[in-house]
Amino acid sequence: YHGYIFNLDKSQRGPAKRNSAVELKQLLVSIVLDSECDLYPNVTSDESYSLVVKAPVAFLKANRVWGALRGLETFSQLIYQDSYGTFTINECNIIDSPRFPHRGILIDTARHFLPIKSILETLDAMAFNKFNVLHWHIVDDQSFPYQSVTFPELSNKGSYSLSHVYTPTDVHTVIEYARLRGIRVIPEFDSPGHTQSWGKGQKNLLTPCYNGHKQSETFGPINPILNSTYSFLSQLFKEVSAVFPDQFIHLGGDEVEFKCWESNPEIRDFMKWKGFGEDYKKLESFYVQKVLDIASTVNKGAIVWQEVFDDHVKLQPGTIVQVWKFQSYSEEQAQVTAAGFPVILSAPWYLDWISYGQDWKGYYKVDPLDFSGSPEQKKLVMGGEACLWGEYVDATNLTPRLWPRASAIGERLWSHSDVKDLEDAYNRLTVHRCRMVSRGIAAEPLYTGYCNH
């Protein structure tokens, strides 16, 4: 933070003119309880802090190191340079804590590989905006860049190329870099759909599709009827749960195409045998339940996309449902919470859906609790995630596409619901955007104007 605050002035004007203003000499940081400095943040981590700025010593107090981090960011935002170039801060008293404990950004490294540098830069920007979850959608149909120690062929055959891979060191670098910023890293290994790339390195994992009686040479979702499938998944998730320290794993479960399953005679037999009839949702359910059990066995909580709930999969209490479909998302929130499950909201916050003009306002206006439900239901809304799917995004355009649009969501998830004046938000957000640019984050402009550097 010393660098962020004082390196703003690159011209290094030397000792500032010492006028009669009083000097703030120190920021004293005090962590009241057990700091948790060596731990990983989790969804119940205490991010509260209080900040008293009064000469000669400002005082940042927090229960845990996580609050201290948030307070440092705030402190850095209070400092500005007056017309002489003197670093200045106004006296103030701040008591702060987040409205929602889960404030995330989803990045997609399967549609396009993101170099580690790009991910670390995103983590920096997240810290500037008080985001605390990196939802790493790490593999998908198009590529499998995660280098698995247990199944090296997955990335050997499934990545775009051998240099488009995240080694265990890379992954650890991301996790530690995030931790030092109070950011959780939640990996998503999405299945049974979205798994084309898995089949390249793991034979017999995906369902062979049929054209009538003949195999068509194409593959569908993971084959849910083979024991080998579940033994593979067990081993994979055992590894993943060790590599990623967060308490939660995202298991995906979205957009499962049934056509391939329907075409496969062995699967049809299985359906008969199980008494599922023609309802392939039951087969999907059968698969997802087994994966959820695997997650349970490795002591991880599970997050799933909303289809898993919509398709009536039996979920363990505490399974988090991520609501992503835009149509009627408020009703969806109501239904999920009525059934007693926690919710992460993403539906109105798909940042990959770009359009001309100031769309940040729409993101800002969303209220995650704007659905019909009891106070207990509302308590189940853990927060939300801005999603930047990677079909059209890679390191060339990720940063300007994410920021400052995601910043609007960052405030919505941190601040009180009353903080919603668009004009005030615009004025602050333009300054915040320039601040991000000066800190090396290529956040795009909100509108015409300029930054002072």
Place this chain on the structure above:
Amino acid sequence: MAASGLWLPLLLAAALAGRAAALWPWPQYIQTSEAHYAIFPHDFQFRYHSSSAAQPGCSVLDEAFQRYRDLLFSSRAWYPPEPTRKLHALEKNSLVVLVVTPGCNQLPSLESLENYTLTINDDHCFLLSETVWGALRGLETFSQLVWRSPEGMDAMAYNKFNVFHWHLVDDSSFPYDSYTFPELTRKGSYNPATHIYTAQDVKMVIEYARLRGIRVLAEFDTPGHTLSWGPGVPGLLTPCYSGSHPSGTFGPVNPILNSTYEFMSSFFLEVSSVFPDFYLHLGGDEVDFTCWKSNPDIQNFMKEKGFGSDFKQLESYYIQTLLNIVSAYDKGYVVWQEVFDNKVKVRPDTIIQVWREEMPVHYVKEMELITKAGFRALLSAPWYLNHITYGPDWSEIYMVEPLEFKGSPQQKALVIGGEACMWGEYVDSTNLAPRLWPRAGAVAERLWSNKLVTNLDSAFKRLTQFRCELLRRGVQAQPLNVGYCEQEFEQT
């Protein structure tokens, strides 16, 4: 010019006269020329000459190479160069260092020799020094000779674009540094110390463009889009009225005052001499009549001139006078389509730029009308690249056929080309390159290639590959669709 985090080929001046002036401290002997060479950070390396007394392992120089690498390219990652890639004729991919006297582990002393010779020409990029200390001094000088080229020009050249239409000033700000009217810039720019284009900047852009066969078409848009001109030239803009009193706000350029035309005369005399292209773009779009209507002096003028309440005639009057001024400076002009739509009398060799998609008619119809009237046309309407949407819009851009309107061959011959527009309301150096490339490439092919080249599959394959090549050449071009490039973009 605005600083940028974008990664572009750097230029090694051999040295360019202007750049050599930036050396500090000044060398004992320096011979320069206009020649310069491109450096691509990903491919560039500092190397030890085989006969050098200092070799890898010489910590002073090993570390210096890393330091200067970081200084020059701000990057800790270094990719080994592709051995098979052919070097471009005007490219340097290494600085070869030869140190004569061994001795890497000593300390510098009073007697240390720090002389060096740096030779950069078509045949060499070579640093020769007596000792490692001299090599250090030479490395520093080398780093001072490397500079960053202006944004985007190279990318344009890679796509065979040949006109840079520079919309320099508008309502929001006036960054053009005018020597005739310095107050324009001082009062109209966002920040006169940092957010201006000096005469030097403008010269550099024009020369850099020239070396790539790119014309610079400067636009000074009037009478609308001129709010930023007001503070620097009191009396230029029309004072708007609220009833019988001035409201304190201003509108378009005031067309009824002699002082307006005196100003325009002087201003465009400067512009005509600064910008060497035969054509100037004079704007003329989106003139809002409300302010003119409210102003009593203008109302009187309208009566006097017999314009009735048809403000298009007043607009016409202004533009005609302006066009005459500019013609007298031996310049041709390009104008936005409103000038044609509002029936302003223009010279037959005027070029009309079509930008409106549906009004007053569909742009295809507009092209027909303009060419029917005998004017040359430039198409931009379907190519507003600042209008972003989700998904691969490059194909719609690609499938536009500029000559797809009803007209004779003579009419079609009047379509001289088109322009991809990247208006700046939501665009600056943080997002310009990915927003422009490779989508503008679709426009480029449409304007260069044969009319029959329209196969989308082939275009997709080639454009995806070309996009990866753009990346390799340092253009921050965004992806067209899912996939990958051998060498992904990494911010330097």
